[in-house]
Structure formats: C-alpha cells, structure tokens
Amino acid sequence: xxxxxxxxxxxxxxxxxxxxxxxxxxxxxxxxxxxxxxxxxxxxxxxxxxxxxxxxxxxxxxxxxxxxxxxxxxxxxxxxxxxxxxxxxxxxxxxxxxxxxxxxxxxxxxxxxxxxxxxxxxxxxxxxxxxxxxxxxxxxxxxxxxxxxxxxxxxxxxxxxxxxxxxxxxxxxxxxxxxxxxxxxxxxxxxxxxxxxxxxxxxxxxxxxxxxxxxxxxxxxxxxxxxxxxxxxxxxxxxxxxxxxxxxxxxxxxxxxxxxxxxxxxxxxxxxxxxxxxxxxxxxxxxxxxxxxxxxxxxxxxxxxxxxxxxxxxxxxxxxxxxxxxxxxxxxxxxxxxxxxxxxxxxxxxxxxxxxxxxxxxxxxxxxxxxxxxxxxxxxxxxxxxxxxxxxxxxxxxxxxxxxxxxxxxxxxxxxxxxxxxxxxxxxxxxxxxxxxxxxxxxxxxxxxxxxxxxxxxxxxxxxxxxxxxxxxxxxxxxxxxxxxxxxxxxxxxxxxxxxxxxxxxxxxxxxxxxxxxxxxxxxxxxxxxxxxxxxxxxxxxxxxxxxxxxxxxxxxxxxxxxxxxxxxxxxxxxxxxxx
Amino acid sequence: xxxxxxxxxxxxxxxxxxxxxxxxxxxxxxxxxxxxxxxxxxxxxxxxxxxxxxxxxxxxxxxxxxxxxxxxxxxxxxxxxxxxxxxxxxxxxxxxxxxxxxxxxxxxxxxxxxxxxxxxxxxxxxxxxxxxxxxxxxxxxxxxxxxxxxxxxxxxxxxxxxxxxxxxxxxxxxxxxxxxxxxxxxxxxxxxxxxxxxxxxxxxxxxxxxxxxxxxxxxxxxxxxxxxxxxxxxxxxxxxxxxxxxxxxxxxxxxxxxxxxxxxxxxxxxxxxxxx
Ligand SMILES: Cc1ncc(C[n+]2csc(CCOP(=O)(O)OP(=O)(O)O)c2C)c(N)n1
Ligand code: SF4
Numbered sequence: 001x002x003x004x005x006x007x008x009x010x011x012x013x014x015x016x017x018x019x020x021x022x023x024x025x026x027x028x029x030x031x032x033x034x035x036x037x038x039x040x041x042x043x044x045x046x047x048x049x050x051x052x053x054x055x056x057x058x059x060x061x062x063x064x065x066x067x068x069x070x071x072x073x074x075x076x077x078x079x080x081x082x083x084x085x086x087x088x089x090x091x092x093x094x095x096x097x098x099x100x101x102x103x104x105x106x107x108x109x110x111x112x113x114x115x116x117x118x119x120x121x122x123x124x125x126x127x128x129x130x131x132x133x134x135x136x137x138x139x140x141x142x143x144x145x146x147x148x149x150x151x152x153x154x155x156x157x158x159x160x161x162x163x164x165x166x167x168x169x170x171x172x173x174x175x176x177x178x179x180x181x182x183x184x185x186x187x188x189x190x191x192x193x194x195x196x197x198x199x200x201x202x203x204x205x206x207x208x209x210x211x212x213x214x215x216x217x218x219x220x221x222x223x224x225x226x227x228x229x230x231x232x233x234x235x236x237x238x239x240x241x242x243x244x245x246x247x248x249x250x251x252x253x254x255x256x257x258x259x260x261x262x263x264x265x266x267x268x269x270x271x272x273x274x275x276x277x278x279x280x281x282x283x284x285x286x287x288x289x290x291x292x293x294x295x296x297x298x299x300x301x302x303x304x305x306x307x308x309x310x311x312x313x314x315x316x317x318x319x320x321x322x323x324x325x326x327x328x329x330x331x332x333x334x335x336x337x338x339x340x341x342x343x344x345x346x347x348x349x350x351x352x353x354x355x356x357x358x359x360x361x362x363x364x365x366x367x368x369x370x371x372x373x374x375x376x377x378x379x380x381x382x383x384x385x386x387x388x389x390x391x392x393x394x395x396x397x398x399x400x401x402x403x404x405x406x407x408x409x410x411x412x413x414x415x416x417x418x419x420x421x422x423x424x425x426x427x428x429x430x431x432x433x434x435x436x437x438x439x440x441x442x443x444x445x446x447x448x449x450x451x452x453x454x455x456x457x458x459x460x461x462x463x464x465x466x467x468x469x470x471x472x473x474x475x476x477x478x479x480x481x482x483x484x485x486x487x488x489x490x491x492x493x494x495x496x497x498x499x500x501x502x503x504x505x506x507x508x509x510x511x512x513x514x515x516x517x518x519x520x521x522x523x524x525x526x527x528x529x530x531x532x533x534x535x536x537x538x539x540x541x542x543x544x545x546x547x548x549x550x551x552x553x554x555x556x557x558x559x560x561x562x563x564x565x566x567x568x569x570x571x572x573x574x575x576x577x578x579x580x
Numbered sequence: 581x582x583x584x585x586x587x588x589x590x591x592x593x594x595x596x597x598x599x600x601x602x603x604x605x606x607x608x609x610x611x612x613x614x615x616x617x618x619x620x621x622x623x624x625x626x627x628x629x630x631x632x633x634x635x636x637x638x639x640x641x642x643x644x645x646x647x648x649x650x651x652x653x654x655x656x657x658x659x660x661x662x663x664x665x666x667x668x669x670x671x672x673x674x675x676x677x678x679x680x681x682x683x684x685x686x687x688x689x690x691x692x693x694x695x696x697x698x699x700x701x702x703x704x705x706x707x708x709x710x711x712x713x714x715x716x717x718x719x720x721x722x723x724x725x726x727x728x729x730x731x732x733x734x735x736x737x738x739x740x741x742x743x744x745x746x747x748x749x750x751x752x753x754x755x756x757x758x759x760x761x762x763x764x765x766x767x768x769x770x771x772x773x774x775x776x777x778x779x780x781x782x783x784x785x786x787x788x789x790x791x792x793x794x795x796x797x798x799x800x801x802x803x804x805x806x807x808x809x810x811x812x813x814x815x816x817x818x819x820x821x822x823x824x825x826x827x828x829x830x831x832x833x834x835x836x837x838x839x840x841x842x843x844x845x846x847x848x849x850x851x852x853x854x855x856x
Pocket of ligand 1: 634636637638677678680704706710711712717785
C-alpha cells in the first residue's frame with residue numbers, strides 16, 4: 001500500500017522592525033528551528049539604504065517541502081514597529097486570510113498594510129519585552145510566530161543557547177522568557193497557520209545562503225585561491241571564502257580594487273591554482289579588460305557576479321538580471337568564454353562547482369551570474385549530493401626534448417598548459433596575438449588559427465544535461481527564463497498546472513555559449529513562449545532572438561527591480577494568454 | 581652569498597626571440613643585467629616567473645627563458661601578487677615602464693609596497709611613453725614638449741623612490757641601464773632581500789627622448805650609504821637630483837606570509853557548518 005503524497009503546504013511570515021530591532025535575528029532563529037523540525041524554508045531580507053538602522057524586515061517562507069522562492073502572499077506580519085513600513089509594504093503583500101500582529105504603542109497600522117484587508121490583532125510586544133529584564137521585542141515576535149505555526153520551544157531554545165552562549169546565562173534566560181511570552185500570546189489569540197507534517201525521512205538539512213553556496217561549490221570544484229574587493233551584494237561570497245580557504249590550505253587576498261582582484265586571480269591560476277573572485281556589476285565592468293586577457297592567454301578563472309539593480313551604483317541591495325549583456329558581450333574583440341547562472345539558491349552550489357570545472361577544463365574565464373535574490377537568501381535544503389565536477393586542467397609534463405608549444409592547435413582546442421616550475425615548459429602567457437609557441441605575432445594565420453582554437457574549445461565542449469532545466473506539463477505553452485527567475489516561474493507553473501493549464505518550463509543555466517540545439521529541442525512543439533526576465537530592456541529576449549529562431553508565438557514579460565518578479569505576476573501573464 | 585648549486589650563464593635565461601626594441605634602447609641593457617643576475621642567483625629558469633604589463637619595456641618576459649606573463653597595461657603587480665601568493669616557491673620578477681607602473685598602474689604600486697609580498701619590481705624609467713610614440717609620463721619633466729601636451733604637461737614629476745619608501749617597500753634602489761655591473765649586482769640584492777623590492781632603472785628611450793643619451797654622463801653613484809633607517813633614507817631623497825644611483829634603503833619589515841600550500845584540507849569540516 002502506498003501512502004498518499006503529503007499535501008504541499010507553506011506559511012509565509014514577515015517580521016518587520018527598525019534596523020536595530022533584530023527582525024533578521026528573529027527570522028534566522030525561526031528558519032533554523034523549522035529546519036530542526038524537519039521542515040524546509042527560506043528567508044530573504046528587505047533592508048533600506050541605511051548602513052545601519054533604518055527599516056528591516058525578515059521575509060520567511062516555511063514549508064513541508066523544499067521551496068525556492070517567496071510565496072504569492074504573506075500569512076502573517078508581525079510588526080515590532082512601523083518605521084518606514086509603508087516603504088516596504090509592497091514587498092510583503094498580505095493574504096486576505098492573513099493576520100497582522102501590531103503593537104498598539106507603535107501607533108496606527110499604516111494604510112498600505114490595512115489595505116490588504118487582513119485581520120489585525122494587537123499585542124503589546126514592547127511591553128511584554130520590557131517585563132523581562134534585558135528582554136527584547138524580537139524574541140517576543142519570534143515566540144508569536146512560533147506559536148502560530150506550531151514550532152517547538154525546545155528547538156528554538158537549542159538555537160538560542162548556541163547563539164547566545166557567549167553572552168552568558170542571563171541573556172539566554174531573558175530570551176527564553178520573551179519567547180515564552182510570545183508563545184503564550186499566540187496561544188491566546190488561537191489562530192492556526194500550521195505547516196503540516198514534517199519531512200522527517202530526509203533529515204540532515206543544510207541552512208545556507210546562495211553566496212555561501214557558490215563559494216562552497218567553488219571549493220568543492222577545486223578552488224584554492226580567491227582575490228577580493230568588497231561590493232554589495234557579493235561581499236558574503238568573499239567573507240565566507242576567506243576563512244574557509246584558510247582552513248584547507250588556500251587563501252583569499254583582499255585587493256586594492258577590482259582591476260587588481262581579477263589580475264590576482266588570473267596570476268594565481270597561471271601558477272596552477274584554480275582561482276575565483278566575486279563582485280557585482282560595477283566591479284565586473286572594471287574587470288572586463290583583464291577577462292579578455294584571460295580569454296586570450298587561456299587562463300582559467302571564475303568570476304561570480306552577484307547582480308544588483310544597475311546601471312552605475314543603482315540599487316545595491318536589490319536584485320536584477322541586467323548584467324546579462326555585459327557578461328556575454330562586454331569583452332572587446334572576439335573572446336570566447338562561458339556565462340552560466342544558478343537557477344535557485346541551492347543551485348548556486350551546483351553551478352559554482354560546475355563553473356570551476358568548465359573554466360579549468362577549457363582554460364577559459366567563466367562568469368557566473370548570480371544575483372541578490374539568490375545570494376542573500378538563506379534556505380533550508382536537503383543535504384546536497386557530491387558532484388563529479390572537478391578542476392581537471394590539462395597540464396604539460398615534459399616527455400621529450402620537443403620544444404613546448406603552449407598554444408598548440410589541438411582537435412578540441414585545449415592545449416596542455418605548463419605550470420611554472422615545470423622544466424622545459426617555460427613560455428610567456430600573452431594577451432598579444434601569438435603563435436603556437438606563445439611568441440607575439442601579427443601573422444594573419446596566427447590570428448585566424450588561435451581564434452578558431454579558442455572558439456572551438458568553448459563551442460564544441462559537451463555541456464551535457466547541465467545546460468538547463470526542463471519541467472512542467474505539456475509542450476505547447478512554455479515559460480522560457482534563466483537564472484533566479486526560474487524559481488518564481490516554477491511556482492507559477494505549479495499553480496497553473498493545478499488549475500488545469502498545461503505549462504512547460506525551460507530554464508537556461510548555460511547562457512553562453514548559446515546552447516542552441518539543446519534549447520530548440522526543449523522547445524519542440526511549442527506554440528506559445530513567454531520569455532520572462534528581470535531587466536528593463538529585455539536583454540534575454542534580444543539575446544535569444546539574436547541566436548536562434550524561436551518556434552511559435554512569442555511574448556515577453558520583463559521589468560527592472562527592485563521588486564523581484566513574483567510567481568503571481570507570471571501566473572497572470574499566462575492566464576491572460578491562455579484565455580485569449 | 582650562497583654558492584649556487586647550478587652554474588648558469590646569462591644565456592640560460594635568454595630566449596631566442598629577437599626584441600622589438602629600437603637599436604640603442606636602454607632596455608637591451610636591462611635585459612642583460614636581469615639575465616646575468618638570474619644566472620648568478622642560481623635558480624633554474626623554470627623556477628623564475630617574469631611578469632609585466634604593456635609598453636616597450638614590458639615586452640621583456642618573452643626575451644627571457646623563464647616563465648613569463650605579458651599582461652594588460654598597468655596590472656603587472658596584481659598579476660604577480662596573485663602568482664606569488666599562490667606559488668610561494670617561485671622567484672617572481674615584475675617588469676614595468678614608468679607609464680605602466682606609475683600612471684595606469686599607480687594605485688597598484690602603492691599597495692604592492694604596503695603588501696610587501698616577496699618579489700622584485702623593476703621599472704624601466706625612460707620618462708616617456710615609448711610604445712605609444714612619445715607622450716609625457718608621470719616622470720616626464722613639466723616642460724617637455726610633445727604633440728599631446730604642447731609646451732609640456734606643466735605637471736610636477738612623480739617621485740617613485742619617495743613614494744616607494746613612504747608606502748612601505750622593503751628595498752629601494754635606483755640604477756642606470758648602461759651600468760650593467762652595478763645594475764646586475766643591485767638586482768641580485770633586490771631578489772635576495774625578503775619582501776617587496778623596488779628598483780628604478782633609468783633606461784633611455786633613444787627614439788623619443790634622444791636627450792637621454794646624455795644620461796650616462798649625468799648619473800653618479802649616491803654620495804650617501806644605503807640604510808635600513810627610513811628617516812635617513814628620506815633625508816637622502818630630499819637632496820636627490822634624480823640621477824644618483826645605488827641602493828637607498830634595505831628595510832627589515834617582515835614580508836607578507838602566504839598560507840597557500842599543496843595540502844588539501846578537509847572540505848567536510850567546512851560543510852558541517854551548514855548542517856543543522
Ligand atoms: C588600457 C590601455 N590603455 C592604453 C594603452 C596604450 N599603451 C600601450 S603602452 C602605453 C604606455 C607605455 O609607456 P611606459 O609604460 O612608460 O613604457 P615604455 O613603452 O616607455 O617602455 C600605453 C599608453 C594600452 N595598451 N592599454
Ligand atoms: S621607443 Fe624608446 S623605449 Fe621603445 S624601444 Fe624604442 S627606444 Fe626603447
């Protein structure tokens with residue numbers, strides 16, 4: 001007898017408060033406790049432009065199944081205060097069936113919130129916190145949320161104990177009392193937002209952000225050197241890599257700017273160590289010239305671009321996919337390279353590791369287009385499996401007295417690379433057009449042959465099934481997207497499929513070289529294709545159109561940040577079209 | 581000096597590629613001094629990496645028989661820093677011009693001095709942009725006339741030795757390309773000295789600065805002894821006419837320590853941090 005599948009359920013919670021109120025800490029504790037309880041979930045943050053303080057909201061979605069994006073609406077909003085709440089009200093739409101917990105001492109519930117029509121119940125959060133010596137409102141808020149969703153106090157205390165152990169028993173005790181005050185208040189209100197049965201078969205959850213995951217993926221792939229210049233929202237990749245590399249015999253070095261960091265990474269890789277750097281749009285712009293050097297001199301290197309709203313400084317804390325063009329086209333000259341993009345937070349691990357493998361196998365620069373919505377989101381995921389993507393560089397070993405030809409023309413375009421220290425392998429890596437030996441050349445044949453070779457190694461590489469993801473139902477109606485928008489697209493497709501509308505998903509992990517054959521095969525039978533992306537200009541759409549003839553009727557849905565494209569927006573685009 | 585285990589001559593460090601330089605260019609002499617110094621230092625060519633940027637002077641790596649990297653304009657120090665931290669076992673030489681090193685790469689110069697990674701930075705200073713055919717560089721005299729800056733740039737020349745000293749370089753020297761013996765000796769000392777060693781080599785551009793052919797008459801060895809005292813070095817620099825040669829400063833600052841090794845630590849231990 002098979003047991004029927006457990007119905008997928010999720011609850012979305014937002015905890016809002018001024019910057020110092022600790023909303024993010026409360027959210028983090030709830031997320032981790034949910035993981036210990038056998039649930040899944042993710043947390044994103046909404047922060048304002050202030051360096052410290054200002055508004056902050058922890059946006060949580062907890063579920064009995066793995067989730068990859070925030071949901072269509074929030075069930076629960078717990079407001080420690082309303083500072084600047086109207087600014088981010090649009091980012092946390094409340095369901096009509098939802099519940100707002102408001103502290104009467106914080107003043108009236110803003111119109112932007114009441115407009116959602118959810119029930120409002122007052123709880124004196126501040127007063128409850130003040131009744132405990134050293135008590136804090138965010139712990140009362142955590143207790144309230146835990147009470148509504150049925151999280152056990154034991155798991156919460158386990159986490160608080162671990163987090164506050166350094167601060168002493170008194171701090172732990174006051175947190176416990178605040179938590180209990182919140183739990184008690186929730187019990188009195190008696191509204192139920194329970195998530196449902198936990199998935200206890202798949203224990204061993206990981207709690208990880210996209211920025212950490214891409215770093216770990218790189219290390220799993222073999223990276224042992226990183227160079228860094230801080231930039232939001234990529235800094236956490238570097239801050240995670242720094243101590244991590246130090247523990248495994250590698251190193252991260254802070255550079256004076258991105259012109260330096262990319263060159264440090266290229267220099268280390270030339271020395272035989274798989275290397276990485278991470279940045280965001282402005283930094284990527286500074287790196288472009290040297291990425292061209294890596295392409296010409298055939299030095300593997302991985303650059304993670306955690307995209308934010310652009311151009312220029314844009315909105316540093318918010319997501320967009322608008323670096324697609326620079327990643328694909330930003331090089332001067334013809335410079336074959338690889339651009340790939342993780343399809344979810346958990347996929348940052350996979351794509352990060354794959355990127356290292358690709359860079360090393362082809363001796364090319366690889367740009368990974370992550371973004372703020374992936375990088376800074378924290379998710380509960382199943383323990384990932386080990387992947388076979390490893391740094392496996394074709395290196396030169398002295399075998400005969402034949403002179404070494406660094407840029408020898410080979411069938412697959414990849415030539416054995418001599419690592420400094422190898423006798424007989426001395427050559428000069430060069431950004432100047434060169435002969436097979438590496439000697440600078442202005443010969444037409446050298447320009448042609450070396451170009452052909454560099455093109456061939458990237459174009460003919462077997463990217464296998466990793467180029468993208470195909471799922472959903474049917475083949476006639478397709479959502480075609482890439483990178484982080486895959487998660488809301490999948491969510492939209494689940495909703496549409498449950499309404500009886502057949503929709504297929506085609507999501508590209510490999511952006512460049514353009515996986516034309518695989519894409520067109522995945523689109524076979526398509527009559528209507530909706531292209532979805534988070535850019536103002538429709539960069540992805542133009543890129544697709546420039547590279548292939550898409551079948552059927554094409555529509556596009558694209559808009560800039562700062563608010564992420566939601567599943568709801570995609571769903572309504574498809575519904576409208578399906579009915580027309 | 582240690583007796584090298586191998587005995588090399590400068591030929592062992594010289595490639596068969598014919599330099600693109602104009603006849604009489606000072607850079608020929610710099611190449612000779614470098615290869616002589618490397619021969620005397622006694623490490624085999626495969627253990628040496630010569631890293632450069634862009635310019636006539638930056639063409640030098642391919643003319644050696646070492647590992648080389650001819651990078652982009654101005655970024656040689658960053659390329660070399662990455663290499664040396666990743667491969668502490670190599671001897672890393674960085675070669676640059678005054679435009680490459682002090683103009684487009686000026687910021688990296690400051691931070692390379694500060695970082696004090698164990699490598700040798702040689703700038704072939706000809707007080708002009710040679711490769712782009714004669715524009716003023718940061719070290720050019722303010723009244724030097726050119727098509728790009730008619731009547732001169734009017735700008736105060738950049739003082740590489742002062743900047744190096746102030747920024748924390750651990751070894752600072754000036755040489756003249758024509759003085760092959762002392763240049764060779766200074767390069768040997770620079771390579772042997774731990775940390776970031778900076779050697780400015782006055783190297784005439786006979787094509788765009790024919791006046792620099794007079795340099796061989798103008799240079800003179802410094803009247804003050806080398807020192808490990810930065811204050812004393814600074815005093816000597818105050819009276820510098822830009823033409824005195826020799827080692828100025830040999831500091832005692834501990835070099836940047838690379839922690840990169842061939843050992844592969846336990847990745848599982850890193851992954852455990854994510855388990856809940
Ligand atoms: C990004 C960039 N900008 C400009 C150039 C053009 N360029 C090539 S060499 C050079 C100046 C070289 O002068 P210097 O470093 O003094 O070397 P020299 O040729 O005098 O030895 C310039 C501006 C370039 N190659 N790259
Ligand atoms: S232009 Fe000047 S610096 Fe360049 S090779 Fe000729 S003489 Fe030397």
